[in-house]
Amino acid sequence: MSKAPNPTRIQKKNRAAILDAALEIFSTHGFRGATVDQIATEAGLSKPNLLYYFPSKEAIFNELMAGLLDTWLDPLRSLDPNGDPLQEILSYVQRKLQMSRDFPRESRLYANEIVQGAPRLLDTISSDLKRLVEEKSALLDTWMAAGKINRTHPKHLLFSIWSLTQHYADFDVQVRSLMGSEDPYDAAPEFLETLYRRMLTPRD
Amino acid sequence: MSKAPNPTRIQKKNRAAILDAALEIFSTHGFRGATVDQIATEAGLSKPNLLYYFPSKEAIFNELMAGLLDTWLDPLRSLDPNGDPLQEILSYVQRKLQMSRDFPRESRLYANEIVQGAPRLLDTISSDLKRLVEEKSALLDTWMAAGKINRTHPKHLLFSIWSLTQHYADFDVQVRSLMGSEDPYDAAPEFLETLYRRMLTPRD
DNA sequence: CATTGATTTGACCAACTGGTAAAACTCACG
DNA sequence: CGTGAGTTTTACCAGTTGGTCAAATCAATG
Incomplete structure (x- = not known):
């Protein structure tokens, strides 16, 4: 460029x-x-x-940073309005978890920047990212309104996905130190699958 | 001292x-x-x-750091073996969320340190924190074995609580930037309550 | 294989940073 | 109000850091 x-x-x-x-x-x-x-x-x-x-x-x-943000948001971008709502979200969670496993340095770079107030990134966040989040929140809203998934705050739902998946990359040293010889990524996929299935499956 | x-x-x-x-x-x-x-x-x-x-x-x-860790782990320490399991965990989540709201700087200080590999903190983590985590994981295990809460990986459950609550402090600038004028802490307590209630309430 | 543009190096600089030393000042107490 | 401990400032230093520049070296083309 x-x-x-x-x-x-x-x-x-x-x-x-x-x-x-x-x-x-x-x-x-x-x-x-x-x-x-x-x-x-x-x-x-x-x-x-x-x-x-x-x-x-x-x-x-x-x-x-420019290169990072592009690939970083790919999983969210590919949340498909035409797919099965619950399955779409569960796949998104797994893809995001996979990115934490495959690109932990990218995740930590991003985390470092945000924790310190995003001085070099705030513009991008409040324009590009915000637009994408608005779009996908609206999609989640329609899914909830249609009774396809349990009703919750869509943005908090997105935050929770980011938080839970990136935690394995960003806090890697703590997670591994506390899990001993067990690989965190052994149980993480199932844990998150269970969590979001229970959270989102419509009931009564 | x-x-x-x-x-x-x-x-x-x-x-x-x-x-x-x-x-x-x-x-x-x-x-x-x-x-x-x-x-x-x-x-x-x-x-x-x-x-x-x-x-x-x-x-x-x-x-x-010394002062921080002490108060930081207080909520986890006070997880009461004799209380009602689900209520104990839900209270723990809310206390932890409250700490993110009241002491965001402390949370970010800790996050900064861990993301960068915890060079000045790894010893404490793998001794003090590890001991506490082992103790509380065991407690969670007995609650799961007794059918009081849904069975999952106890350590991943703890990680999820830390991750979800601290996210509001550590990624504050991003969260606020994406939520516009809405205060994140308005909906967060209910969101987390719902999430963990659904995740942990025993079923069939 | 020569020559010209691309690449690499060594020497250097100004700004900044963590920390020191000693002089100057302030305050509580008799 | 004087005096000594407690506190603050001024001047300073040595090491690090981001960045520059001209000279030296390398590589590809004719």
Whole structure:
């Protein structure tokens, strides 16, 4: 987007290495806690060499964030108005859980940013994310009105899904420390399936 | 604990101001993101003056953490083996939610630390917290075995409570941004009550 | 294989950060 | 009101950090 339209082989490789290294470092130390030197070393480059590919620390962070949000919201986007309501939500929960398992660094990067007040992300949240949430809340509302799922506050329902699934990535060190040798992801899918099935199955 | 046994009036006031300022700054910027100068300014002191009361940045942080964990785990500790199981859990959830509302900075301070791998807290987690979690998981187990509440994985149940309640403090900026003018805490108590009642009420 | 553009490096800088030392000031108490 | 402990400030330092620049090296094209 900002770099040359014809990236060389080396450019492609190094920019990818830098972004991967930055994801690792930013997600475990936050923006201010991360140093350009750390990222460069992790990427196998010298600091000035890294700054040959990106104009600044903040530029790296922004590019990372832009790429992140897109894939991050994919599961929610694909909530299908034409599918079976309960099944759609249960699948969404499982996909979201799978993302926590597969991309924990992305989850922690996001968590770091939000916990600290989202100084570099608030605009995106209150425009793009808000639009998507409004759309999907409305969908949930129609499902509830039609009696397909139990009536609750749709936004709180979405928050709960995010919270429960991302917890396994964001609080990974605590979860694992408390579960000992047991892998958290062994029981998590069934736990969440049960929880949301009981929560949402219409009754009486 | 480490300071003089007979704190003067000024000492009491300034140490309290420093700890409050530190909570504010650490919880919004993380340990590395916070500067001693920021904390001092927030507390209405000069940097050297602050360092007259605490030997180092890390000492402030540690004192904050020590105080935090104690009150943080109080609600879980008071889960009563002799109470009504479902009511005990529902009360625990509401108490925990109340803490998110009343002490969001404490919650975010903790979140910051865990997300970043708990470098200064892992020992406490895997000793004190682990012991408490083992004890309360066992209690939940007996309640499940006795058919008082629905059978699930007790540790995942605890994680879910932490995750759902702390989410309102830790992701406050996102939650509020998406809820517009509606106060998240208006609907949250009922949402969580419904969720856990449905999840835990024994059936057939 | 030469040359030119792409890449990498070493030396460097200004701003910032955590922390120190000693002088200056303030306050409670006799 | 003087005096000494308690408190605050001024000046400072050494290490770190984000970022620059020119020189050196590398790679692909003709």
